[in-house]
Amino acid sequence: MEYKRLSDEDFIFLALEHYENPQCESLEEFYEDLDRIKYLKRLLNRTGEGIGQRDRLIINHLIILTNVFGAMMATRILFFKMEERYHKQLKTYLQFLDLLPKEIPEIDISKTEIDSKLLDELRKL
Numbered sequence: 001m002e003y004k005r006l007s008d009e010d011f012i013f014l015a016l017e018h019y020e021n022p023q024c025e026s027l028e029e030f031y032e033d034l035d036r037i038k039y040l041k042r043l044l045n046r047t048g049e050g051i052g053q054r055d056r057l058i059i060n061h062l063i064i065l066t067n068v069f070g071a072m073m074a075t076r077i078l079f080f081k082m083e084e085r086y087h088k089q090l091k092t093y094l095q096f097l098d099l100l101p102k103e104i105p106e107i108d109i110s111k112t113e114i115d116s117k118l119l120d121e122l123r124k125l
Helices: 011-018 027-048 055-069 071-081 084-096 116-123
Strands: none
Touching (some): 011 071, 027 084, 055 071, 055 084, 071 084, 084 116
16 A cells, blocks of 8 residues: 655645544544644653553553554554654554554664563553
8 A cells, every 4th residue: 555655744634634533523623633642742751751650541542543543544643743762662552452553654663672561561451
């Protein structure tokens, strides 16, 4: 399948193109779903600082994003919008949820390791 390249200029257009939320009644709801990326960044940042695991909330946001954008596009969006320092945690959560595609256009996911300590904690949920 041919994918359009993600860039800052066309990010919103590609996100809108792949957005599927039958209950969405306004553009505001679309942006609220996109805001989940910011919330995830905050949660991942807190997790990295050892403030405490917010695993269930992170998982909820990831599931919602994959439901409204599809697994492939949600994953592309997340890796595109998040700094590289979050990629290890992000990959671990997506792997745990079995939402990680084998390949992601524009991203060599094989270079990002899984956080085995985090994965062990997730398995205890």
